[in-house]
Amino acid sequence: MIRRQFLRNSLGTVAAAAGVHTLSSCGGTKSSGGRGQITLGSYADPALDILKDVLLPEFEKATGTRTEWVEADFSGWLQKALNDGQTKAGAFDIYVMDDLWVPRFAGAGYLANLDELGFQIDPDFVPSALDLGYWPPKNGLRQPGIDARAKSTLYSLPLISDVQLLFYRHDIYSNGAPATWDDVLRMARQKCDPAHRQYGWVTRGVKGNPIVNSFFVMLHDFGGDILGENWKVVFNSPQAVEALEFYLKLLTYAPPGVAEFDSDQEGETLLQGNAFAATMWTGWCRQTDDPARSRVVNKISFDVPPKQVRQVAKLGLFMAGIASSAPNRAGALEFLKWFSSSETQLRFARAGGTPFKMSALKDSEARQRSRWLDATLKALTIGVPSPRTSDWSKVEDILGTELNRALLEKGKAKQHLDAAAAEATAFLKSAGYPVG
Amino acid sequence: MARTLGVGGEWRRKSLPWLLLAPTILFVGAMTILPLGYSVATSFREFPLGQAPAFVGLQNYRNLIGDANFLSSLETTLVFTIAATGIEFVLGLGLALLLRQEFSFQGIIRSSLIVPMAIAPIVVGIIWRLLYNADVGLFSYAAQALTGHSVSVLSSTTMALPALILVDVWEWTPFMFLLLLAGIQSLPQEPFEAARVDGASAWNIFRHLTMPMLRPVIVVALLIRALDAFTVFDQVFVLTQGGPGTATEVATLMVYKTAFRFSQFGYAASMAVALLVLVMFFSAAITRAFRTSV
Numbered sequence: 001m002i003r004r005q006f007l008r009n010s011l012g013t014v015a016a017a018a019g020v021h022t023l024s025s026c027g028g029t030k031s032s033g034g035r036g037q038i039t040l041g042s043y044a045d046p047a048l049d050i051l052k053d054v055l056l057p058e059f060e061k062a063t064g065t066r067t068e069w070v071e072a073d074f075s076g077w078l079q080k081a082l083n084d085g086q087t088k089a090g091a092f093d094i095y096v097m098d099d100l101w102v103p104r105f106a107g108a109g110y111l112a113n114l115d116e117l118g119f120q121i122d123p124d125f126v127p128s129a130l131d132l133g134y135w136p137p138k139n140g141l142r143q144p145g146i147d148a149r150a151k152s153t154l155y156s157l158p159l160i161s162d163v164q165l166l167f168y169r170h171d172i173y174s175n176g177a178p179a180t181w182d183d184v185l186r187m188a189r190q191k192c193d194p195a196h197r198q199y200g201w202v203t204r205g206v207k208g209n210p211i212v213n214s215f216f217v218m219l220h221d222f223g224g225d226i227l228g229e230n231w232k233v234v235f236n237s238p239q240a241v242e243a244l245e246f247y248l249k250l251l252t253y254a255p256p257g258v259a260e261f262d263s264d265q266e267g268e269t270l271l272q273g274n275a276f277a278a279t280m281w282t283g284w285c286r287q288t289d290d291p292a293r294s295r296v297v298n299k300i301s302f303d304v305p306p307k308q309v310r311q312v313a314k315l316g317l318f319m320a321g322i323a324s325s326a327p328n329r330a331g332a333l334e335f336l337k338w339f340s341s342s343e344t345q346l347r348f349a350r351a352g353g354t355p356f357k358m359s360a361l362k363d364s365e366a367r368q369r370s371r372w373l374d375a376t377l378k379a380l381t382i383g384v385p386s387p388r389t390s391d392w393s394k395v396e397d398i399l400g401t402e403l404n405r406a407l408l409e410k411g412k413a414k415q416h417l418d419a420a421a422a423e424a425t426a427f428l429k430s431a432g433y434p435v436g
Numbered sequence: 437m438a439r440t441l442g443v444g445g446e447w448r449r450k451s452l453p454w455l456l457l458a459p460t461i462l463f464v465g466a467m468t469i470l471p472l473g474y475s476v477a478t479s480f481r482e483f484p485l486g487q488a489p490a491f492v493g494l495q496n497y498r499n500l501i502g503d504a505n506f507l508s509s510l511e512t513t514l515v516f517t518i519a520a521t522g523i524e525f526v527l528g529l530g531l532a533l534l535l536r537q538e539f540s541f542q543g544i545i546r547s548s549l550i551v552p553m554a555i556a557p558i559v560v561g562i563i564w565r566l567l568y569n570a571d572v573g574l575f576s577y578a579a580q581a582l583t584g585h586s587v588s589v590l591s592s593t594t595m596a597l598p599a600l601i602l603v604d605v606w607e608w609t610p611f612m613f614l615l616l617l618a619g620i621q622s623l624p625q626e627p628f629e630a631a632r633v634d635g636a637s638a639w640n641i642f643r644h645l646t647m648p649m650l651r652p653v654i655v656v657a658l659l660i661r662a663l664d665a666f667t668v669f670d671q672v673f674v675l676t677q678g679g680p681g682t683a684t685e686v687a688t689l690m691v692y693k694t695a696f697r698f699s700q701f702g703y704a705a706s707m708a709v710a711l712l713v714l715v716m717f718f719s720a721a722i723t724r725a726f727r728t729s730v
Binding site for chain 1: 484485486487499569570571576586588590591592593673676677678679680681682693696697698699700
């Protein structure tokens, strides 16, 4: 065989193989109404374990659709999901998102419209959880560029109910949960013993999202807010300054180095029995009773965060949306319908998960297994989300940097909040917000 | 007898070098020039939510010049780069000079010196985060034993950046050591023997022979490390997230946050382009400095 013939034959073989592969792929897509598989992309979080380990196999068995779970760390997954959304690469069918991401993903067209796909909501959804899936938001301010008359549309659904609860040591708080923040401070003063690594309070102090999340509840409880009418920055109001001063006072009873604590160190401090109280995400609840993780098994109780002039909890739900470039949109929709059905939610709750349906949150068997469900439902009903704008992360970064500075200097609350407010106002103005 | 080429033969002769170069040109174009060009193009645009990208001309660059946070992050990056690279060079050179001779257990010692370099930067970050922990970390424990007070290294605006530099020095001094050791061992021995015969002191041999002859290796080592330090990200991300306040906010972290947390892709691209220009300037400065000095 001469060289030219050999080359021609080889090329022919490769082309034929490629053709067969392409045809078989096309055939597969058509026959299964997708690929017979859905790919879920997510950040890694222990709160998702029951979904991954128990519910996904159930879904596969019930529907015959295979599932692939791809996960990365929080920032890594955000990066991947944004890339996939932007390039319409179609690597994922479902994006698992922090609720903060919904405005960005829905606003930029990365998510499929669930209303158009025919998803039906029912009254069993916890309203505050479901509302987070709409864009533009159902209530409150609408960011510039979004038509004020545009109908709110459902783009994503809750996946895990994550909300900040008060975690407290009931062997220390023997009279029950502290009713007010003053009670927390009083107990911290009485029982704090740094020599024996016993602290009255622990929190997240790292700049950015962690410290803003830990200050958020206190800010609202003291009567403050982040943004007022017409996007006016109000987190330097007298109430906000009072809240930050109180927060700094409470931190004198926190472990050293709390300014560098993220939620992992906060949780570990509590689980190792070194702190009496903290406001933490429900995702941590299950670990408190796990002897492999916790030295204070059955010593921690859960409640809604304490009251001051009002009482709120911070919402931070895990959401799930169908990628607008999803290769198997039908399969993804089938999964969302299946997972959000009250029956599946009940099984999810009884397996130890934190559901978003009223009936599952109220189920006595589930509550027996997961003793935080009562507090979770209460917290969801008084829950407040982060401002619904795609620019929140920038504002959060500005506020978080100044809060961190206040924490390091252990004072100058007004000075730091004013500095953050001025920078955030300038940013919002430059981004076209009216900043009334 | 000389062969005469026809028109086709002449064309083949002229185009052959280009044909041979074509795969490389295509590869470099696809892997380097295209993404770079796309970044530059992106830096002239903004991406408003839910709308088509808009051309904004030089607006992103104008904003960049007035952005105090970006300028501050550049300053932090420069301090980090100069300090880390400088210390690594001095330590690496010292170690290379010490360990260039044959001695017992040299294999074990040299191998153990290289271990930090073989660990992934993200893991290095986690190891040092534990070491710096204010409650149970080694540094805090030592400070407690010596002064009676624990120390929160990463929460201190004065200590956080030096702490990050220390991590970089720990991880990358072995690289400098390896490169310089290889350079020293490859130097010809005759000039050194002649200098010793002439009675030159060790310091004079080092100053007038070792350093000038080692200059090309030093330039490469400094360039590689400086460029790497200029784009440091992982350790900062794991250890401080740019805090406390903005004490360790390096430029790459700012680019990352601007792109992926704030979704300001155009502005982030303009930062990246500005950093690229600075890196090129920085590289040229190092090369020129070593070409003219010593």
